[in-house]
Amino acid sequence: xxxxxxxxxxxxxxxxxxxxxxxxxxxxxxxxxxxxxxxxxxxxxxxxxxxxxxxxxxxxxxxxxxxxxxxxxxxxxxxxxxxxxxxxxxxxxxxxxxxxxxxxxxxxxxxxxxxxxxxxxxxxxxxxxxxxxxxxxxxxxxxxxxxxxxxxxxxxxxxxxxxxxxxxxxxxxxxxxxxxxxxxxxxxxxxxxxxxxxxxxxxxxxxxxxxxxxxxxxxxxxxxxxxxxxxxxxxxxxxxxxxxxxxxxxxxxxxxxxxxxxxxxxxxxxxxxxxxxxxxxxxxxxxxxxxxxxxxxxxxxxxxxxxxxxxxxxxxxxxxxxxxxxxxxxxxxxxxxxxxxxxxxxxxxxxxxxxxxxxxxxxxxxxxxxxxxxxxxxxxxxxxxxxxxxxxxxxxxxxxxxxxxxxxxxxxxxxxxxxxxxxxxxxxxxxxxxxxxxxxxxxxxxxxxxxxxxxxxxxxxxxxxxxxxxxxxxxxxxxxxxxxxxxxxxxxxxxxxxxxxxxxxxxxxxxxxxxxxxxxxxxxxxxxxxxxxxxxxxxxxxxxxxxxxxxx
Numbered sequence: 300x301x302x303x304x305x306x307x308x309x310x311x312x313x314x315x316x317x318x319x320x321x322x323x324x325x326x327x328x329x330x331x332x333x334x335x336x337x338x339x340x341x342x343x344x345x346x347x348x349x350x351x352x353x354x355x356x357x358x359x360x361x362x363x364x365x366x367x368x369x370x371x372x373x374x375x376x377x378x379x380x381x382x383x384x385x386x387x388x389x390x391x392x393x394x395x396x397x398x399x400x401x402x403x404x405x406x407x408x409x410x411x412x413x414x415x416x417x418x419x420x421x422x423x424x425x426x427x428x429x430x431x432x433x434x435x436x437x438x439x440x441x442x443x444x445x446x447x448x449x450x451x452x453x454x455x456x457x458x459x460x461x462x463x464x465x466x467x468x469x470x471x472x473x474x475x476x477x478x479x480x481x482x483x484x485x486x487x488x489x490x491x492x493x494x495x496x497x498x499x500x501x502x503x504x505x506x507x508x509x510x511x512x513x514x515x516x517x518x519x520x521x522x523x524x525x526x527x528x529x530x531x532x533x534x535x536x537x538x539x540x541x542x543x544x545x546x547x548x549x550x551x552x553x554x555x556x557x558x559x560x561x562x563x564x565x566x567x568x569x570x571x572x573x574x575x576x577x578x579x580x581x582x583x584x585x586x587x588x589x590x591x592x593x594x595x596x597x598x599x600x601x602x603x604x605x606x607x608x609x610x611x612x613x614x615x616x617x618x619x620x621x622x623x624x625x626x627x628x629x630x631x632x633x634x635x636x637x638x639x640x641x642x643x644x645x646x647x648x649x650x651x652x653x654x655x656x657x658x659x660x661x662x663x664x665x666x667x668x669x670x671x672x673x674x675x676x677x678x679x680x681x682x683x684x685x686x687x688x689x690x691x692x693x694x695x696x697x698x699x700x701x702x703x704x705x706x707x708x709x710x711x712x713x714x715x716x717x718x719x720x721x722x723x724x725x726x727x728x729x730x731x732x733x734x735x736x737x738x739x740x741x742x743x744x745x746x747x748x749x750x751x752x753x754x755x756x757x758x759x760x761x762x763x764x765x766x767x768x769x770x771x772x773x774x775x776x777x778x779x780x781x782x783x784x785x786x787x788x789x790x791x792x793x794x795x796x797x798x799x800x801x802x803x804x805x806x807x808x809x810x811x812x813x814x815x816x817x818x819x820x821x822x823x824x825x826x827x828x829x830x831x832x833x834x835x836x837x838x839x840x841x842x843x844x845x846x847x848x849x850x851x
Contacts, residue, residue, distance in 0.1 A: 309485060310352055310482070313482075364455060411449070471502075512548070528563075544714065567592070579613075580613075616826070642833060647666075651846040679761070681778075683755060687748075689782070692728050693709065694708075780835045792827075815842065
């Protein structure tokens with residue numbers, strides 16, 4: 300059953316909190332219209348405030364008065380009057396056919412529009428079919444009363460949607476989070492670590508940064524909507540942003556556009572895009588485009604340059620496949636082969652399980668023994684142990700890392716300087732592995748922070764029994780090897796860990812196992828973790844499962 304909050308104006312209180320917060324922390328970034336909203340909103344009657352917030356929190360900008368019926372607000376027309384006077388909403392806006400179709404049900408459209416052909420006035424007809432039949436009206440724009448003179452409905456238009464989106468961005472520092480964060484926190488569904496931060500700690504330091512973020516966000520939405528790439532590229536800044544954060548967003552969008560150009564066969568333009576920025580992955584895409592377009596020597600030169608100083612393990616791994624191919628094609632001696640460490644392999648022949656049972660669970664049931672239990676953990680166990688041990692470093696109140704009460708993790712988690720900004724803090728945490736105090740530190744965090752959101756801790760996976768098994772069987776040297784690799788490249792190294800872990804509690808040892816079904820093979824990020832583990836003597840194995848009676 301859906302939970303409800305005792306205060307019927309809970310959403311209004313939350314909105315007021317956001318406005319007060321923005322006024323205190325971001326007042327210097329506001330223009331007149333935004334300051335007016337912050338100043339005038341508290342002076343309106345409560346029902347008017349509540350109606351505006353209800354509209355802001357709903358999808359779209361057009362609303363039927365009859366659909367704005369809320370017990371705590373009362374008559375929507377009465378509540379709307381002060382909002383109309385402020386100009387924050389409008390009444391009887393011009394509507395095109397698409398907007399009209401979003402406002403009305405199919406049956407209402409059939410009753411209201413005489414232009415709908417008789418054969419389409421039947422129950423099985425879809426709204427999309429009705430819309431297609433009215434192509435001759437696509438350019439029409441009229442008030443609702445002219446589209447539906449007998450309906451008697453009042454239509455309101457929210458005119459400050461963009462302004463409120465900007466305020467939401469100022470508060471959260473992103474457009475991924477929305478007003479529901481307050482409700483989920485009030486209901487206890489999400490619980491956040493409360494990090495102290497100063498009034499100067501915020502996502503944006505200038506009005507220009509906010510404008511640039513919104514512009515890039517709009518460009519990304521246009522890309523995802525399938526807009527012409529040529530038009531889109533004209534609107535994306537050619538010069539890099541001085542803000543590393545914004546430049547990362549620009550680079551990520553350009554990388555996606557370049558990949559789409561590759562799919563479209565526009566290799567020359569794709570190459571121009573890939574070499575115009577330094578977002579991770581762009582250089583390897585440029586090498587591939589050069590190879591596809593026949594510019595083999597240029598591809599080899601760039602690949603050698605990258606191999607001398609790879610941007611991360613992912614690029615280094617991809618270059619190990621590309622360089623031999625390029626040199627072979629050009630008639631050059633192949634580079635020295637880099638031999639990997641042989642992996643332990645477990646071959647299982649099992650009866651095919653019931654439909655819906657994953658191969659990992661079939662392997663788990665077969666391998667698990669009373670004195671050697673097997674757990675399905677994938678990325679959860681080692682990440683959780685790391686998150687529990689290093690909680691203080693992860694949630695350290697560094698400038699720009701936390702700037703509102705709803706952070707599941709630091710805002711700079713995926714940025715290149717995440718570790719370097721906290722190097723000494725992480726070093727202090729990892730020293731607990733050297734002096735043996737790590738277990739009590741992890742247990743204390745488990746007790747004190749249980750259930751709080753973390754980018755590393757999988758509370759749903761970790762129970763106390765699994766925690767104690769891990770602390771008993773995982774050597775501190777192995778934990779340190781894994782944790783240091785994770786910190787080396789957090790975005791890429793948080794995933795790719797083996798599916799299963801098997802413990803021998805009496806012998807205080809373990810083994811990590813990646814399960815592969817028929818026809819499956821290790822992914823690149825898994826291969827990198829296996830190579831690292833094998834190189835450092837961590838016990839890992841690949842379990843290859845075949846179904847009895849079926850060909851290999």
